[in-house]
Amino acid sequence: MKNYLLAILVFTAISYSQTFQVEKVSGNVKILSSKSSTWKQLKPKMILNEIDVISTDKNSLVLIKSDQISFTLKESAAITVANIKKMSLDELVLALAMEDIMNVPRKKGNEKSDNTGVYGDKVSEETLTTIKSNDFGVKRLNGAKQLAENGMKESAIVAAQEVYRKYPDTKKDAATRIYFADLLFSSGLYDEAYDEYTEIKTLTLTIDQNNYIDDKTEQINKKLIRN
Amino acid sequence: MLNVLSASGQTSFGLNGMYGVSEESFTSLNSYEYNISNYSVIKDWGFSFTYGGEFASSVTSNLYQITAAKTFGSHFISFRYTPGYQKEFVFKSGEAIPYNNTEPINLESRFLFKELFGAGYSYRINSDLSIGFNVRYFKQDFTNENVSAIFSDTIYFVRETEEDNSELWKTDIGLVWKPLDRLVINLGSINLLTFNSEFTNEDNYDFEIRTDKALFAGINYSPSKYFNLHLNLETNNSFLSGLSYLFDLNKNKLGFAVSAFHDTEQDPFVAGIIPAIIFTSKYFDLSLTYVKYFSDRNSTGSYSNFKTDGISNIINNKYSYDKLLLTTNFKLNTLVEQRVKFLGVEIKQNIYPALNDKYIDNPVATAKVLNLTNEKIDVKPFMIINGISEDKLQSPIVSIPPYDTSEVNYYAVISENYTGVNPEITYANFYLMTVNDDFDDEYQKALLVNGINAWDGNVNNLRYFIQRDMDFSVKYSKSILAKNKSEIDTVANALSDFYKAKIIFNSFIENLTYTSDPRASSEYVQYPNQTLELKGGDCDDLSVCYSSLLESIGIETALVDYRTNPILRHVNIMFNTKLTPNQASLISGNDTKYFIRKNESGDDEVWIPIEITSLSDFESAWTIASDKFQTEAINNFGLVKGDVQIIDVY
Numbered sequence: 001m002k003n004y005l006l007a008i009l010v011f012t013a014i015s016y017s018q019t020f021q022v023e024k025v026s027g028n029v030k031i032l033s034s035k036s037s038t039w040k041q042l043k044p045k046m047i048l049n050e051i052d053v054i055s056t057d058k059n060s061l062v063l064i065k066s067d068q069i070s071f072t073l074k075e076s077a078a079i080t081v082a083n084i085k086k087m088s089l090d091e092l093v094l095a096l097a098m099e100d101i102m103n104v105p106r107k108k109g110n111e112k113s114d115n116t117g118v119y120g121d122k123v124s125e126e127t128l129t130t131i132k133s134n135d136f137g138v139k140r141l142n143g144a145k146q147l148a149e150n151g152m153k154e155s156a157i158v159a160a161q162e163v164y165r166k167y168p169d170t171k172k173d174a175a176t177r178i179y180f181a182d183l184l185f186s187s188g189l190y191d192e193a194y195d196e197y198t199e200i201k202t203l204t205l206t207i208d209q210n211n212y213i214d215d216k217t218e219q220i221n222k223k224l225i226r227n
Numbered sequence: 228m229l230n231v232l233s234a235s236g237q238t239s240f241g242l243n244g245m246y247g248v249s250e251e252s253f254t255s256l257n258s259y260e261y262n263i264s265n266y267s268v269i270k271d272w273g274f275s276f277t278y279g280g281e282f283a284s285s286v287t288s289n290l291y292q293i294t295a296a297k298t299f300g301s302h303f304i305s306f307r308y309t310p311g312y313q314k315e316f317v318f319k320s321g322e323a324i325p326y327n328n329t330e331p332i333n334l335e336s337r338f339l340f341k342e343l344f345g346a347g348y349s350y351r352i353n354s355d356l357s358i359g360f361n362v363r364y365f366k367q368d369f370t371n372e373n374v375s376a377i378f379s380d381t382i383y384f385v386r387e388t389e390e391d392n393s394e395l396w397k398t399d400i401g402l403v404w405k406p407l408d409r410l411v412i413n414l415g416s417i418n419l420l421t422f423n424s425e426f427t428n429e430d431n432y433d434f435e436i437r438t439d440k441a442l443f444a445g446i447n448y449s450p451s452k453y454f455n456l457h458l459n460l461e462t463n464n465s466f467l468s469g470l471s472y473l474f475d476l477n478k479n480k481l482g483f484a485v486s487a488f489h490d491t492e493q494d495p496f497v498a499g500i501i502p503a504i505i506f507t508s509k510y511f512d513l514s515l516t517y518v519k520y521f522s523d524r525n526s527t528g529s530y531s532n533f534k535t536d537g538i539s540n541i542i543n544n545k546y547s548y549d550k551l552l553l554t555t556n557f558k559l560n561t562l563v564e565q566r567v568k569f570l571g572v573e574i575k576q577n578i579y580p581a582l583n584d585k586y587i588d589n590p591v592a593t594a595k596v597l598n599l600t601n602e603k604i605d606v607k608p609f610m611i612i613n614g615i616s617e618d619k620l621q622s623p624i625v626s627i628p629p630y631d632t633s634e635v636n637y638y639a640v641i642s643e644n645y646t647g648v649n650p651e652i653t654y655a656n657f658y659l660m661t662v663n664d665d666f667d668d669e670y671q672k673a674l675l676v677n678g679i680n681a682w683d684g685n686v687n688n689l690r691y692f693i694q695r696d697m698d699f700s701v702k703y704s705k706s707i708l709a710k711n712k713s714e715i716d717t718v719a720n721a722l723s724d725f726y727k728a729k730i731i732f733n734s735f736i737e738n739l740t741y742t743s744d745p746r747a748s749s750e751y752v753q754y755p756n757q758t759l760e761l762k763g764g765d766c767d768d769l770s771v772c773y774s775s776l777l778e779s780i781g782i783e784t785a786l787v788d789y790r791t792n793p794i795l796r797h798v799n800i801m802f803n804t805k806l807t808p809n810q811a812s813l814i815s816g817n818d819t820k821y822f823i824r825k826n827e828s829g830d831d832e833v834w835i836p837i838e839i840t841s842l843s844d845f846e847s848a849w850t851i852a853s854d855k856f857q858t859e860a861i862n863n864f865g866l867v868k869g870d871v872q873i874i875d876v877y
Contacts, residue, residue: 032817034854037846039816051819051857080819082862091864098867102824136818165823165831168808 020048020064020071020081027060027075050082055139071150078136079143079159087154089187095158096192099165137167141176148183157183174203178212185216194220237465237490238417239263239443240543242277242291242552244484244503244516245471247447247457248403248413256556257294257307260540261459261467263415263443264359264401265347267303269296272559279311279516279552283524291542291552301351303359312342314541318530320372334372334386336530338434340541341366355405365395365541369431391431395423397438413445417461437539439463453480465490471505479508492536493545494522512556517549524548566661567606569670570595570632574655577675578615579683581752582691583641590622590636594657594670598627609658609666610637615645615676619658635659643695650677680757682750682767686788686798689752689767690876693775693784696754700779703759707734708780724782725804725814725835729845731776732837736848739763741840769839770798774876777802786874787836787852791859799852801836801873808833820853822861824873 022044030039031046032053042054042062055078056062063072064084071084087095140163148156160180164171171177177200184193197213197220205213239246241258248255248266255262257275267273275294280286291311297304320334342365349359371389376382401415418438426432442462449455453473460466469486484503489496503516528546538544572594578586591610598604605626609619620640627633637657657670682688708715711730718726740763753761753768755775764772774784783803790796801822804814811821811833823831836852837845856871865871 034817034819034850034857037815037817050862051854053817053819082857094864094867098861098864101866102822136812140818166808166811166818166821168831 018050018066018068018085020066020069020084022046022048022062023065023070024061024063026062028057029060029062029073030055030057048081050080052081054079054081055136072146073143074146076139077142077146078139079147083144083147083155083159083162084152085155086152087158089154092154092157092187093189095154096161096189099161102165134167134169137163137170138173140167141170141173145176145179153183153187156180157187172203174200174205174209177203178209181216185220190220190223194224237461237463237467237488237492237543238441238540239445239459239461239465239467240488240540242279242516242518242542242550243514243554244486244501245455245505245514246445246459246467246469246484246486247455247471248411248445256296256305257292257554259307259345259347259361259363259399261413261443261445262347262401263361263399263417264357264403264413265303265305265349265361266357266359266403266413267296267298267305267349267351269298269303269558270560270564272297273305274557274559275554277311277552277554279550281547282549282551303347303349303351305347307345307347309342309344312541313340314538314544314546315339316533316546318533334374335370336372337368337370338533339368339370340436340538341368342541356402357404358400358402360398360400363397365397365436366392367395367431367435368392369426369428369434371428389428391427393424393426393431393435395421395436395438397421401443409449411445411447413443413447413459415443417441417443417463433534434537436541437537439539453482455484457486463491469501471503473505473507479506481506484514490543490545492539493520497521510558512554512558514552514554516552516554518543518547518552519549520547564663565667566600566604566663567596567598567627567659568668569657569659570597572637572657572670572672574672574674577677578612578639578641579677579681579688580615580641580645580647580679581682581695582688583643583695584691585688586639586641588638591639591674592637592655592657592672594635594637594659595632596625596627596635596659596668597632598630601629603628604661606633606635607660608635608637609660610639610655611658612639612655612674612676613653614647614651615639615641615653617642646679647676648678648680650675650681652676680751680753682752684750686786686796686872687874689771689786689798690874692752692754692767692771693778693876696756696775697779699754699756700775703735703755704731704776704780707731707776710734719813721806721810722804722813724802725806727780728777728782728802728804728837731780732773732839732845732848735759735773735776736839736842736844739769739842741765741769741842766798766840770800773837773839774800774802778876784876785834786876787856787860788872788874789855789859789865789870790872791863791865791870799836799838799840799855801834801852801856804833804835806833807831819857820849822853822856 022042025042025044029042031042032039033049034051054062054073056073056075058075061072061074069084073079141160144156144159147159157180181193181196181200184196194217197217201213239261241260243258246261248262255266256273273296277291279291280288289311292307292309294305294307316338318336342363345361345363347359347361349357351357369391373387373389374384375387377385397418398420399416400419404412418440421438445459447457455471458468467486467488469484471482471484473480473482482505484505486501487497488499490498499518499520501516501518503514506513572592574592575590596606603626605624607624608622611619622636622638625633625635652673653676654671655674658666659668660666708727715726742763743765752771753764755772758764758768758772770786777784785801787799787801808823808831815821821833821835824834826832835849836856838848838852841848841851859865860871
């Protein structure tokens, strides 16, 4: 159960609702609110909802502030406002547990068939053009990195996990994954870091990356044996 | 007042070789001698026969006794006919008379003692205490030959026979008490009440059976299940002691018994020994008993001693011969032998007919059941709920060790045809069946059966409402899709489920309004056809309806239970678009509006939540639901904290 049970026990209700206001906008910065399906230009003094997503283009940035946090989203990055928060290690563990809950495979035995016969669904091979959403995933990962750079390491890990689920192609970028695996390592979440390093090891890596991961996994092994 | 003397000889002497009174001592069936209270171990009918031979100067064989017995609940009666319980004494007078110029003839006196029959009754007060009595009938026929002189032309002598007889009734009472599992105390009177008719000749009183009063105490101790020690004491100082041991022989038992006895009227101190071989089975018992006296039994006794001492016991006295006896008991059981019984039944849950499948896995009731036998028993539980089920439904068989108690669960299947709208108190009949054709025990208990729309408040169980009305939902969904066939045909296959869900939503929602539960006291959930017919419902009804419509066309759904507010909970649904995360941007560029769940193969699929109570268009319902899910389930860790739960319908 890793550290999840302990984290649930010590967790106390925390309200994450905090209001961010746009302080400064430079370049092309956009906002996507949940109630709108189109991106809009972000302007100073705008109040941000926690489900809003903000995105910066190249050579752009935005400074937003709440009572406790001042955060700059630099160029070529995107982030959900709700991710901009300081989290404790326990809260991080909870967030990772939630990822596991979402990931639990549903029970087998659902053998229902689609009603292809009646409504004439196409049975022929159909290749749907997948929209290349990977770019936005990369932007989101950049946003997550900037959370870490602003001292919100735990929130960065959570944001990155979400990006990897929703934009699976971004998982092929070994360097970025190593970056977030290192965050897990530095947070003392060795089990989780080990799993991540092991998965990264299956990607195409440079020799240096390979050696680095071997070194990290060995360090984790030693730590786990010691514990 | 009972006048207890110590003049008579031993009376507590049976003919079967086993003298203990216990569950194993079947011989007590025919032995009023030491089973004074008529204690019974048979379940229904019992018949006993004893045939034997006496080793006098010549061997004589005889039918000693026939007994019939019957148990009626706690009552037990027996009747014993004893043609072989008799003893005749013949004394030559020593006077010889000439008779018709032939050889002189010796005169004789004959004393014939017979016990003809007896009857017993006992009442079992509880499993540890039984009381009863027996009545026995004796007959004493005495014959004395005399010579009368006839004076005529000459004197001649005529031999005359004087017959005299007396009837004797004896009644005794007793009890059998079991203070411990392995200890049985057997107490009784000896000659408590006696009634006898008078002899014509007063001299014959000297020879009648002695009926001095005494008390009897038997102690039966079993160090192990089939090992039995017994000691029978009489206040006249006679006693009998011995042991018996039975070996398990499959389901039967084979063993031996040996007893020795001391009789104040007999010599030596240990007057004799009684070894026996015993076989007992479910339907019959056998015992082969040998009675061996240690003193010489072929010597001639004197008339004067006989007159002085008399006898106290017809079958055991100082004139008795060695005997070999074969006793057979038959146990006929015409009753259904109850092998298990209810100690109680606890209703585990009231019935919600909508949740029909639930009662297949979760017991409606649990009974405590006692195995009354010394064997492991497989119990078949049956239950019928009046008004709900027409036939007795069998639940899984439960094995119960000997004399042990086990919990037996009763499961139910609620008929899909049940249409009761209002809650009602009904009765559930519980049954236990073992090897018999009939039930061993029955139990009835009241049960609340809710109406067909009642819901127990557990969101997990809403799926029963979704699944139940599937035929209707299939027709309804297909009719909507048929009307929008052209639009669906233009949609890429991967987006098929998404668009079908969207079309159905926009079609079915347009005529609905939100209405609260009609009953404040209990949860009430409408079936999809009711929601559409009534054109509205609350969040449960609307979620059930939409989920059922989607499931009916093969779109996976899950209920999302929001528990943040314990007083006012909320339910909406999410469904599986079957899109991969890479395809998610086909339906939304806003990645906060969808969520990724793994399927059974471990592949990620895109799910989107829908808030049906918004009663708006699909896009709005989706946005509202995704905002709520993102905030409460994800951002506030509701999924981990248990404030939000996803419940797959299938």
